[in-house]
Amino acid sequence: MLLEVRNLSVSYGNVSAVSDVSVHVEEGSIAAVLGANGAGKTSLLNAIMGVTRAQGVVRFAGQVISGWSSARRVSAGIALVPEGRRILLSLTIEENLLMGAYQRRDREITGDLTKMYDLFPNLARRRNYLGSVLSGGEQQMLAIGRALMARPRLLLMDEPSLGLSPLFVREVFNLVRSLNSAGLAILLVEQNTRMALQAARRGYVLKLGRLALESDTEELMKSDDLTKAYLGDDVTVKHRLHA
Ligand SMILES: Nc1ncnc2c1ncn2[C@@H]1O[C@H](COP(=O)(O)OP(=O)(O)O)[C@@H](O)[C@H]1O
Numbered sequence: 556m557l558l559e560v561r562n563l564s565v566s567y568g569n570v571s572a573v574s575d576v577s578v579h580v581e582e583g584s585i586a587a588v589l590g591a592n593g594a595g596k597t598s599l600l601n602a603i604m605g606v607t608r609a610q611g612v613v614r615f616a617g618q619v620i621s622g623w624s625s626a627r628r629v630s631a632g633i634a635l636v637p638e639g640r641r642i643l644l645s646l647t648i649e650e651n652l653l654m655g656a657y658q659r660r661d662r663e664i665t666g667d668l669t670k671m672y673d674l675f676p677n678l679a680r681r682r683n684y685l686g687s688v689l690s691g692g693e694q695q696m697l698a699i700g701r702a703l704m705a706r707p708r709l710l711l712m713d714e715p716s717l718g719l720s721p722l723f724v725r726e727v728f729n730l731v732r733s734l735n736s737a738g739l740a741i742l743l744v745e746q747n748t749r750m751a752l753q754a755a756r757r758g759y760v761l762k763l764g765r766l767a768l769e770s771d772t773e774e775l776m777k778s779d780d781l782t783k784a785y786l787g788d789d790v791t792v793k794h795r796l797h798a
Pocket residue numbers: 567570571572590591592593594595596597598599
């Protein structure tokens with residue numbers, strides 16, 4: 556098992572955001588975390604990355620990393636594509652990419668930059684332009700490229716398709732699949748339930764900070780449980796608003 560999260564809880568003062576959640580990601584596989592707004596998805600990913608304080612045990616590649624700084628977790632092979640992309644608009648595209656490699660001391664960073672430009676030709680053409688010239692979809696690609704520059708074994712992705720045009724949503728999911736085919740394990744947080752379940756092997760549904768459902772995605776897609784676990788919140792209403 557590459558990632559094992561056991562009985563993880565996150566609270567902000569008196570607000571409990573995640574309660575007693577256990578998830579795992581097998582080496583080289585995709586797991587999806589689903590749930591409505593406020594369910595605790597971002598808090599879970601941030602806790603795994605070590606940028607939010609949490610209780611519980613996080614084990615990665617055989618080591619307990621729960622006490623580690625986020626920098627050390629990056630070096631160990633975990634990278635986060637944060638919610639809302641968090642591109643630095645006043646830095647160039649290349650500088651944004653290089654930020655992902657800030658922990659590295661090896662000589663292959665330039666080679667990896669070239670790989671990113673092969674993967675994202677839109678970024679290559681404008682490598683010396685500021686991040687602000689990019690569209691939302693291109694910024695998402697840059698955020699993914701920046702995370703890949705850390706050479707992760709596990710990629711945490713927080714709603715990578717949110718707010719993107721259908722074309723870019725497809726592109727994000729194609730990228731998720733192709734990165735995974737190349738061996739990268741991915742923990743994918745999404746509100747695009749159907750596409751996430753199609754891409755993932757295992758699915759988890761969070762509801763009000765608790766695990767409402769977990770199963771192999773094939774089972775999840777067949778059962779009514781998903782609808783039950785998911786609805787009852789205002790998810791359908793929200794989808795209608797966004798449509
Ligand atoms: N920095 C914070 N301070 C206080 N409460 C927070 C903070 N971040 C998130 N929360 C609360 O924690 C809960 C879970 O939020 P979050 O993890 O962002 O959920 P999701 O990503 O599923 O929308 C929500 O009730 C949210 O309001």
